[in-house]
Amino acid sequence: MRLGARVGRWGAAVSVLAVAAALLVAVGPAGAGPVRTASGHRWITDDQGRALVLTGLNTASSAKSRPDGLPWIKEGDVQREADALGSNFVRFLIQWRSVEPEPGAYDDGYLDRVAERVRWYGARGIHVMLDLHQDVYGPAVKGNGAPAWATEADGLPVAERGQWELKYIEPGTVRAFDHFWGTRPGGRDLRAHYAAAWAHVAARFADDPAVLGYNLMNEPFGGSVQGPAFEAGPLAALYRQTIDAVRAVDRDSWIFVEPEAVSANWGLPSALPYLPDPRGDGEDARIAYAPHLYPLPMDLGGGYTGDTATWVDRTLASWREQTEKTARRLGAPVLIGEYGLDATLPGAPAYVARVRAMADELGAGTAYWSNDPGSWAPWDQNLRPTALLPVLDRPQPRAVAGDPVAYAWDAESRTLTLSWRPKPGVRGDTEVYLPARSFPHGGLVTGSGVAGAWDSKSRTLHITSGADGAGGTSVRIRPAP
Numbered sequence: 229m230r231l232g233a234r235v236g237r238w239g240a241a242v243s244v245l246a247v248a249a250a251l252l253v254a255v256g257p258a259g260a261g262p263v264r265t266a267s268g269h270r271w272i273t274d275d276q277g278r279a280l281v282l283t284g285l286n287t288a289s290s291a292k293s294r295p296d297g298l299p300w301i302k303e304g305d306v307q308r309e310a311d312a313l314g315s316n317f318v319r320f321l322i323q324w325r326s327v328e329p330e331p332g333a334y335d336d337g338y339l340d341r342v343a344e345r346v347r348w349y350g351a352r353g354i355h356v357m358l359d360l361h362q363d364v365y366g367p368a369v370k371g372n373g374a375p376a377w378a379t380e381a382d383g384l385p386v387a388e389r390g391q392w393e394l395k396y397i398e399p400g401t402v403r404a405f406d407h408f409w410g411t412r413p414g415g416r417d418l419r420a421h422y423a424a425a426w427a428h429v430a431a432r433f434a435d436d437p438a439v440l441g442y443n444l445m446n447e448p449f450g451g452s453v454q455g456p457a458f459e460a461g462p463l464a465a466l467y468r469q470t471i472d473a474v475r476a477v478d479r480d481s482w483i484f485v486e487p488e489a490v491s492a493n494w495g496l497p498s499a500l501p502y503l504p505d506p507r508g509d510g511e512d513a514r515i516a517y518a519p520h521l522y523p524l525p526m527d528l529g530g531g532y533t534g535d536t537a538t539w540v541d542r543t544l545a546s547w548r549e550q551t552e553k554t555a556r557r558l559g560a561p562v563l564i565g566e567y568g569l570d571a572t573l574p575g576a577p578a579y580v581a582r583v584r585a586m587a588d589e590l591g592a593g594t595a596y597w598s599n600d601p602g603s604w605a606p607w608d609q610n611l612r613p614t615a616l617l618p619v620l621d622r623p624q625p626r627a628v629a630g631d632p633v634a635y636a637w638d639a640e641s642r643t644l645t646l647s648w649r650p651k652p653g654v655r656g657d658t659e660v661y662l663p664a665r666s667f668p669h670g671g672l673v674t675g676s677g678v679a680g681a682w683d684s685k686s687r688t689l690h691i692t693s694g695a696d697g698a699g700g701t702s703v704r705i706r707p708a709p
């Protein structure tokens with residue numbers, strides 16, 4: 229988990245900063261300006277063809293270490309999240325060790341318990357992405373994710389490190405990854421097992437309406453093969469194999485892929501290649517791109533103030549440029565699968581607001597890391613709001629009945645603007661979440677030929693647009709008096 233002690237943890241990491249700074253300069257700022265979403269990547273759509281703007285939390289880091297492989301939540305916690313944040317999405321962590329405790333033997337009892345939790349979300353209109361999580365490979369090398377039977381470290385050591393990320397570069401961890409990827413002579417190559425495990429999970433959830441899709445692997449790490457050689461080589465091969473295995477049992481769920489974490493999290497380029505979807509290409513494909521966002525200046529212990537804020541902003545610009553580039557290559561919609569920070573850092577709320585504004589410009593979904601009570605969460609150990617809650621609980625389109633052109637929330641004037649173009653075959657209303665903190669009496673929509681209906685229970689404004697909206701629809705939403 230992202231533990232608190234990031235400050236000063238990178239004793240020997242000054243050189244890392246120097247290298248990364250050099251790389252950021254090499255990549256260059258996003259000087260050419262943003263590429264509009266509507267002309268760039270695609271949208272994740274619901275069963276009515278509406279574009280979904282996915283917003284929610286990662287749930288939860290606690291699943292990594294608990295013997296049962298499940299997050300800490302009870303059903304009441306899902307209700308609390310729905311009430312407090314209006315989430316329409318969750319990135320739900322599951323563990324390979326729990327799915328396949330022995331080679332080829334799957335624990336359907338575990339998947340039943342996952343399915344029970346999926347129902348808690350589904351009952352509240354929250355779309356679920358199942359994330360087969362790992363950090364530092366698996367428990368047998370002091371990480372989480374992979375089962376012990378699939379961990380071959382050849383007796384090499386893994387020292388316990390105060391800074392958990394450093395366990396990635398311990399000899400035993402690197403060897404376990406190398407054997408998984410089959411990149412060492414005589415190694416086992418466990419990718420077929422991984423793909424088969426995913427096929428088992430997908431077969432279980434293919435017809436579950438609450439499950440939107442599958443995140444094939446959290447924060448992939450290449451062991452001794454890194455960078456483009458890893459992403460275009462063994463990682464892409466795993467993805468192709470797993471996509472094919474999933475599609476053999478589930479034609480329609482979205483499949484989310486992540487880049488190599490150690491570079492893309494910081495805004496460096498990804499070499500992930502186009503991944504064909506057996507269900508079809510172009511508009512038919514359902515492969516989505518789900519990178520994480522953790523600017524290095526903050527990893528090194530900074531908040532979002534002063535010089536650090538300047539460096540973070542530069543990182544955000546390059547992160548955005550690289551993400552758009554990779555998403556276009558993949559023909560994929562974008563979801564920021566993780567972003568987050570310690571709320572006690574100076575400028576934390578401003579950082580979250582900044583990322584959310586960038587996500588809106590990108591047309592990307594967001595899953596905040598995480599829902600584990602504490603200083604990184606919208607609630608503390610006593611489930612009382614932290615400084616993050618008011619900034620995470622923000623007006624947001626949920627579903628757009630057409631092709632979104634742009635949307636933005638201006639906190640100062642309490643105005644949400646939203647425009648979209650008509651798209652054939654789309655049914656239903658455009659839906660916008662309006663929290664009580666800024667819209668105590670609901671919202672009023674203005675725009676030519678539009679009508680709004682306020683549902684105070686779900687705090688959702690339903691917008692219908694007139695028959696002739698051929699040129700598109702543009703609306704402004706303001707608080708009702």
Ligand code: MNI
Nearest residue numbers: 229230363393396446447449489490522
């Ligand atoms: O910060 C990281 C991270 C740093 C370094 C490395 N390597 C050296 C390979 C990999 C990853 N990850 C960010 C967060 N994502 C996980 C969950 O997916 C959180 O627990 C991490 O803090």
